[in-house]
Amino acid sequence: MQQDLLITQLCQGNEKAFERIYELYSRSIYGIIFSIIRDEEVSEEILxxxxxxxxxxxxxYDPEKGRFFTWILNITRNASIDKLRSKEFKNSQMNVKGEYFSDILESGNAVTGKIDAIGLQKYIDILGPMCKKLIDMLFFKGFTQKESAKELQIPLGTVKTRNRMCINKLRANVINQ
Structure with missing residues (x-):
């Protein structure tokens, strides 16, 4: 079935066209959602x-304003970001141990091998446990500095200072190598 006809039928409420759109786009859309959310169950809900x-x-949908896939992509991105910013999602992510990032990097699993294969392990090894926790929370889990301070039970100013020091240490080590 021609894509333009399929989209027209979808816009007219045709269920078969909708099923075909789902078959064509669901895998790509799921991949986009998962790349933002990083949680399979939540990604499936958002899908x-x-x-x-x-x-x-x-x-x-207005074809004059852009391609159909771009329209779907905007819906997907907005839904994913809305979920990411939701209090419920942030709270669920805070329940994940702060050691997750450092545990992955320090364990002897395949991820560590891949990190080492591209030369990052030596930079990660230089960082102390607090830096690993902060980088994980602030850059990988999407915590704010205020949320990180609360989770780590340290003053906000300390989080800001340590974050700056950790990033500077990482940057200096990468540049000087």
Missing amino acids: QDVFLKIWHEASS
């Missing part, structure tokens, strides 16, 4: 929400 939104708002 369903995105396709419900596509179904309910299909008539608002």
Whole structure:
């Protein structure tokens, strides 16, 4: 079935067209969501929400304003970012141990081998445990500095200072190598 016809039928409320759109785009959309969220279960929930939104708002798609995939991509990105910023999601991520990042980097698993293979392990080894925790929380888990201070039970100013020192140490080591 030609894509333009499929999109037209979707906009007219055709369920078969919607099923075909799902078959064509769901894997790509899931990949985009997962790259933002990094949680399989939550990504699957968002995928369903995105396709419900596509179904309910299909008539608002305007080919004059852009490609269909771009329209879907914007819905996906917005839904993912909304979830990422939600209090519920942030709270669920705070429950993940702060040691997760350092445990992965320090364990002898395949991830460590891949990190070492591209030369990052020597830079990570230089960082102390607090730097690893801060970098994990602030850059990988999306905590704010205030949330990190609360989780680590240290003053906000200390988090800011340590973060700056850790990043500077990492930067200096990478540049000087």
